[in-house]
Amino acid sequence: DDLTARSLLSGQAPEGWLDPDALDGLLRHFGIPLVQTIGVADADAAAEASAALGGPVVLKAVGPVHKSDVGGVRVGLTTPEETRAAFAAMRESIGAEMTGAVVQPMVEQGTEIIVGGVNYPAFGPLVMVGMGGVTADLLADRAFRVPPFSADTAEAMIRELRSHPLLYGYRGRPPADARALADVITKVGRLMDALPEVAELDLNPVIVTPGGAVAVDARIRLA
Numbered sequence: 016d017d018l019t020a021r022s023l024l025s026g027q028a029p030e031g032w033l034d035p036d037a038l039d040g041l042l043r044h045f046g047i048p049l050v051q052t053i054g055v056a057d058a059d060a061a062a063e064a065s066a067a068l069g070g071p072v073v074l075k076a077v078g079p080v081h082k083s084d085v086g087g088v089r090v091g092l093t094t095p096e097e098t099r100a101a102f103a104a105m106r107e108s109i110g111a112e113m114t115g116a117v118v119q120p121m122v123e124q125g126t127e128i129i130v131g132g133v134n135y136p137a138f139g140p141l142v143m144v145g146m147g148g149v150t151a152d153l154l155a156d157r158a159f160r161v162p163p164f165s166a167d168t169a170e171a172m173i174r175e176l177r178s179h180p181l182l183y184g185y186r187g188r189p190p191a192d193a194r195a196l197a198d199v200i201t202k203v204g205r206l207m208d209a210l211p212e213v214a215e216l217d218l219n220p221v222i223v224t225p226g227g228a229v230a231v232d233a234r235i236r237l238a
């Protein structure tokens with residue numbers, strides 16, 4: 016319930032970005048899927064996490080706001096040694112702004128979607144869904160609703176996107192699990208409706224495949 020959700024925020028600073036554990040707990044509480052994310056402080060820990068996960072992994076710097084702009088995202092690392100070297104190289108090139116890193120399993124290729132929420136004090140919560148990637152940025156291909164809303168409404172939002180055919184089997188692509196994406200959007204709506212102290216929520220991207228939808232990058236700001 017909302018009381019439990021709020022208790023997950025106790026101990027957090029009343030304003031600013033949520034730390035990774037609180038973020039994880041809050042998303043989990045609302046059933047919003049975030050890929051497994053292991054925090055690591057140094058190259059050895061990065062190698063260990065990589066070994067524990069087994070398959071190919073992604074290493075991401077913690078600290079920089081736009082990680083990929085500063086070389087803070089390395090995908091497709093296949094061995095613990097590769098992950099260890101990638102951590103060292105990242106620290107070297109980013110410097111002190113990098114306070115640590117996270118290791119995640121690689122999610123299979125899919126359509127990248129942005130799901131966001133904002134809460135302006137004078138206006139109330141609003142949920143946004145948009146096509147990810149550079150082209151979609153240029154087109155500003157987005158749809159908005161005031162939460163809470165049903166999964167059918169979330170699916171209507173998806174179909175409002177001009178580029179929505181990309182999700183529904185465009186030119187022989189396997190159709191992505193649009194219903195799983197609609198479920199994520201609906202749950203973001205529930206979170207934004209339940210917790211007005213959440214000023215901003217970003218899932219960028221949610222990767223949508225034929226098998227489901229999962230966020231690989233998430234942040235929440237309280238105000």
Ligand code: ADP
Pocket residue numbers: 050073075080081082083084088090119120121122123127219220231232
């Ligand atoms: P940033 O927002 O700082 O650029 P992201 O965490 O969003 O960093 O990662 C950038 C890109 O890297 C994503 O858009 C996606 O293409 C890819 N990526 C990130 N994490 C994963 C993952 N776990 N599995 C597969 N691809 C990923």
Ligand code: MG
Pocket residue numbers: 219220232
């Ligand atoms: Mg991102």
